[in-house]
Amino acid sequence: MTDFKFDLLATDGQARLGRVHTAHGVIDTPAFMPVGTAGTVKAMLPGSVAATGAQIVLGNTYHLMLRPGADRVERLGGLHQFMNWPGPILTDSGGFQVMSLAKLRKMDADGVTFQSHHDGSKHRLTPENSMEIQRQLDADITMAFDECTPFPATPQQAAESMRLSMRWAARSKAAFTPRPGYGLFGIVQGGIYPDLRAESAKALLEIGFDGYAIGGLAVGEGQEAMFATLDVTTPLLPEDKPRYLMGVGRPSDIIGAVMRGVDMFDCVMPTRSGRTAQAFTKRGTVNLRNARHQDDPRPLEEGCACPACRDHSRAYLHHLIRSEEILGPMLLTWHNIQAYQDLTRSLRAAIAEGRVEAFAARAAELEAQGDIAAL
Structure with a gap:
């Protein structure tokens, strides 16, 4: 062993x-x-x-x-x-x-x-x-x-x-x-x-x-x-x-x-947030309870491989949350854990390639931009 x-x-x-x-x-x-x-x-x-x-x-x-x-x-x-x-x-x-x-x-x-x-x-x-x-x-x-x-x-x-x-x-x-x-x-x-x-x-x-x-x-x-x-x-x-x-x-x-x-x-933040309709994205936190998502056909986050983003629209996720369907917290929890794993995976790549400062600066820039309309 x-x-x-x-x-x-x-x-x-x-x-x-x-x-x-x-x-x-x-x-x-x-x-x-x-x-x-x-x-x-x-x-x-x-x-x-x-x-x-x-x-x-x-x-x-x-x-x-x-x-x-x-x-x-x-x-x-x-x-x-x-x-x-x-x-x-x-x-x-x-x-x-x-x-x-x-x-x-x-x-x-x-x-x-x-x-x-x-x-x-x-x-x-x-x-x-x-x-x-x-x-x-x-x-x-x-x-x-x-x-x-x-x-x-x-x-x-x-x-x-x-x-x-x-x-x-x-x-x-x-x-x-x-x-x-x-x-x-x-x-x-x-x-x-x-x-x-x-x-x-x-x-x-x-x-x-x-x-x-x-x-x-x-x-x-x-x-x-x-x-x-x-x-x-x-x-x-x-x-x-x-x-x-x-x-x-x-x-x-x-x-x-x-x-x-x-x-x-x-x-506990990614799992607890997922159960309260909060989703972490590179541009900040999205609240899927908000009414502006009810007709939005876009994925929660482009490029994310989780089933919430891959298979469903923001409108559907919003519907699940508003209807208090258990699938909503399940999908958002999966997304949030995926987001955190993607973050650490990206950090590992950035360290290996000697660009961690640039990665950190870009992450801060994206979050600061946080275009609410885009979210």
Whole structure:
């Protein structure tokens, strides 16, 4: 079986072209990972997700722990078999829920006790059982258990949160079961404070991980602050390991982060937007609920290979949305995941050909033009 490793194939400025080797296949980077929180990418068949070019999907430890339960998934052959996704899977450790479900949890130095948002039952997550749950799920990439620092946070709050996460990172590494083709990522925290990001990165490098994630961004700080934080954080991370920006984001966020040395991304935005009639195009976001589409025979986006664009008109997509037909969200979700995969595919080509700055400038120009009449 292959070892878990990262090949850096080319660079263009700080942008990187790479390849991650895992037990269940290769991931070409820059890569966007569709989010399959509960073992499914909402409104998509696994084969449809693969047809967009996606090579890896994301599952969530907290949600799968509650339902259907990690023991059950393990008995049924692991998450790959359970959800019929043969490719690589990354699982979030549950750390984001430490922040997002603050009203339903009690945190201490050892871990977090959650009250289930389903039925109120109590559950415990620690670095040790987060690693065990992710092993039971058979995640190719396991995430260290951490606390996602909320925004805004004072320097003291961010420091205390980050240092707790670093203690949990060490415990995660000690509890992780090494296997060929399986990797563990540490998560850099520290809010928007450069000195805390540097302290966090140093602590993680001393522990040693197979990849390094940047957490605690895209939580309300805005793109300018996010990019400023990446400017000081990514240079601190090893060149021979993959870098993953968690929970990001819009196409312009992804392009800017790739220009700053990030390799991997995930976000619910393309799937969630697809379910609310929003479609991402190179010229901006189209709202298919708007009446101006009701007589429009054009495809949603010229040149897109997804079935929403290939087989249907804007008028039909508008009709599906207004009629609350389930096919509408399904088609728009497919389109959005396709748009994100096309973006990362184009970024990989641009890096390989040494033209990533020109690509980024053109993408910004198209979005800025955003001719509403044309959309």
